[in-house]
Amino acid sequence: MDKRSLCLLVICINVCLVIWLVSVQQPPMLEAEMSADFSGTGGSISSISSSTSQPPTGRRSRGNRSKPNQIIHHQPSRTPSNNDSSLVSNTYLATPPPLMASQTPAPPGSSMHLMDLPNFAYLMDQPACDKDVRVLILVHSAVRNIEKRRIIRETWADRSYIDRTPLRVIFLVGGVGENAERWQQFLGRENHQHGDLIQGNFDDAYRNMTYKHVMALKWFNEKCAHAQLLVKVDDDVFMNTPQLVKYLATPSLPEHSMLLDPDLLLCRSVNRSRVKRTYRSKWRVTYKEYPNRFYPEYCPGMAIVYAPDVVRRLYEAAQKSKYFxxxxxxxxxxxxxxxGTKITKLKYYLEQKDVRRLLSGGADLEEPPFLFTNHAILPDESMTIWQMVLDRIRRPLLTHPASSSPSASASAYASYASKFAPIVPSGNISEAQTSTGLS
Incomplete structure (x- = not known):
C-alpha cells in the first residue's frame, strides 16, 4: 500500500470515529444537561415532572415525576372561559417523551401509576375525607379558569353552607405548561387561601382530560372510599347542592333510595353518538384510536354521580386500559x-332554555327539582339561581314552624332546611326575609 492510500485510509478512519462520537455520545450528554437544568430552581414549570423542588403550597412532593403527553397550546376546559387567554389547539404529541436516565417506571397498580403514566404524583394534594363526608364533589377545572372557580365558591360550594353539610368540594387541575411559572405561583396562593385544589403532574390540556378523570377516581378510591357518592362535575355547571342534601336527608323521597344503589352511575346519558372524523372538529378521532362508527352509551363529563363500588371498578379497569x-x-x-356497569338516566336536568325560563319567571325552581344545569352557564345566571335556591330553603321554616303539625314529608323537609340552611350575608337576603327575622 503506497503512502497516498495509507493517508486516505487514516482520514476515513478519523471521519468514521468523529461520526460515531457525534451520533452515539451526544444524547447522553444532552440528557445529563436537561436533568441538571430541570433539577434547579430556575427550571420551567413544564418540566416540573422531573424537578426536585417543592410545590408552591409548601407540601412535600412525593416520588419521581415523569412528563406525560402534552398539548403544545394549553386550554383544557371543554368550553372556552371568558378569562382564558389562549385558543384551543388540537396539536399534540402522540407519544410521551422518554424517561430521564434517573427515572424508573413504577409498577402498574402502584400509587405512582396512573394508566400509562409511570411516575404520577400530586403536585398539590389535600387531606383525606373526614368520616362525616357522605358525598365528595370533584370539580374538573382548567388552570386559568379563575373566575369559574370563584363563582362556584361564592354560590353552590360556598363554604359557609358546605361546611354544615355532609358534602365536600375539591377542584382538580393539571400542570400549568411551559413558561407558566406565574400560573403555578398563582395556584399556590389560591390553594393556600382556599385549601381546595388537587393538581396532577400532567399538562392541563384537552388530550389529557382522561388523566384528570382517572385521577378523580383514584383520589376518591384512596382517600374518600367510605363516602356514599362521588360527583364529578365541570366548572361551568351549576350544581344544586341543597337539593342533593335534601335527597340524602329525606328517606321518603324516591331519590334517597336511588342514591343508595351500590351500582349507581347516574347522568344524562348520550346514546349512539357518531364518532367525529372530520379534520375541522377538535373532537376528531382517528380509526386507529377508535375504529367503530358510534360510541357506546356514555355519560357526558359535565355531571356524573358514582357509587363507591362503581368508582373502584372503573378505576381498576382504567389502570389496565389503553389510553383514549x-x-x-x-x-x-x-x-x-x-x-357490566349500567347507566341510570338522570331525569331532572336544566338545559340552557330551561335556565332562561327559570330566570325569567316562566318556571318554578322545584317543578321539577334538578341537580345540575347544562354546561356553559354564565356567572350572573349562577348567582341568580343560587339566590333562588337560598330563598326556597328558608321557605319551609316560615311555612312550617316547630309549633305547627305539618305533613310527614313537609316535616322532613322542614327538618332538613333547619339543619342545613346556609348562612348568607345580610346583603344577599331579600327584604321579605329580613322582615321575618331570618337575616
Whole structure:
C-alpha cells in the first residue's frame, strides 16, 4: 500500500470515529444537561415532572415525576372561559417523551401509576375525607379558569353552607405548561387561601382530560372510599347542592333510595353518538384510536354521580386500559360496558332554555327539582339561581314552624332546611326575609 492510500485510509478512519462520537455520545450528554437544568430552581414549570423542588403550597412532593403527553397550546376546559387567554389547539404529541436516565417506571397498580403514566404524583394534594363526608364533589377545572372557580365558591360550594353539610368540594387541575411559572405561583396562593385544589403532574390540556378523570377516581378510591357518592362535575355547571342534601336527608323521597344503589352511575346519558372524523372538529378521532362508527352509551363529563363500588371498578379497569383521550367515552362508555356497569338516566336536568325560563319567571325552581344545569352557564345566571335556591330553603321554616303539625314529608323537609340552611350575608337576603327575622 503506497503512502497516498495509507493517508486516505487514516482520514476515513478519523471521519468514521468523529461520526460515531457525534451520533452515539451526544444524547447522553444532552440528557445529563436537561436533568441538571430541570433539577434547579430556575427550571420551567413544564418540566416540573422531573424537578426536585417543592410545590408552591409548601407540601412535600412525593416520588419521581415523569412528563406525560402534552398539548403544545394549553386550554383544557371543554368550553372556552371568558378569562382564558389562549385558543384551543388540537396539536399534540402522540407519544410521551422518554424517561430521564434517573427515572424508573413504577409498577402498574402502584400509587405512582396512573394508566400509562409511570411516575404520577400530586403536585398539590389535600387531606383525606373526614368520616362525616357522605358525598365528595370533584370539580374538573382548567388552570386559568379563575373566575369559574370563584363563582362556584361564592354560590353552590360556598363554604359557609358546605361546611354544615355532609358534602365536600375539591377542584382538580393539571400542570400549568411551559413558561407558566406565574400560573403555578398563582395556584399556590389560591390553594393556600382556599385549601381546595388537587393538581396532577400532567399538562392541563384537552388530550389529557382522561388523566384528570382517572385521577378523580383514584383520589376518591384512596382517600374518600367510605363516602356514599362521588360527583364529578365541570366548572361551568351549576350544581344544586341543597337539593342533593335534601335527597340524602329525606328517606321518603324516591331519590334517597336511588342514591343508595351500590351500582349507581347516574347522568344524562348520550346514546349512539357518531364518532367525529372530520379534520375541522377538535373532537376528531382517528380509526386507529377508535375504529367503530358510534360510541357506546356514555355519560357526558359535565355531571356524573358514582357509587363507591362503581368508582373502584372503573378505576381498576382504567389502570389496565389503553389510553383514549375522550375521557367520558372511555370511562363511562367503554369501561362501563366492559365492567357490566349500567347507566341510570338522570331525569331532572336544566338545559340552557330551561335556565332562561327559570330566570325569567316562566318556571318554578322545584317543578321539577334538578341537580345540575347544562354546561356553559354564565356567572350572573349562577348567582341568580343560587339566590333562588337560598330563598326556597328558608321557605319551609316560615311555612312550617316547630309549633305547627305539618305533613310527614313537609316535616322532613322542614327538618332538613333547619339543619342545613346556609348562612348568607345580610346583603344577599331579600327584604321579605329580613322582615321575618331570618337575616
Amino acid at each position: 383521550w375522550v375521557d367520558d367515552v372511555l370511562i363511562t362508555g367503554i369501561l362501563a360496558e366492559e365492567t
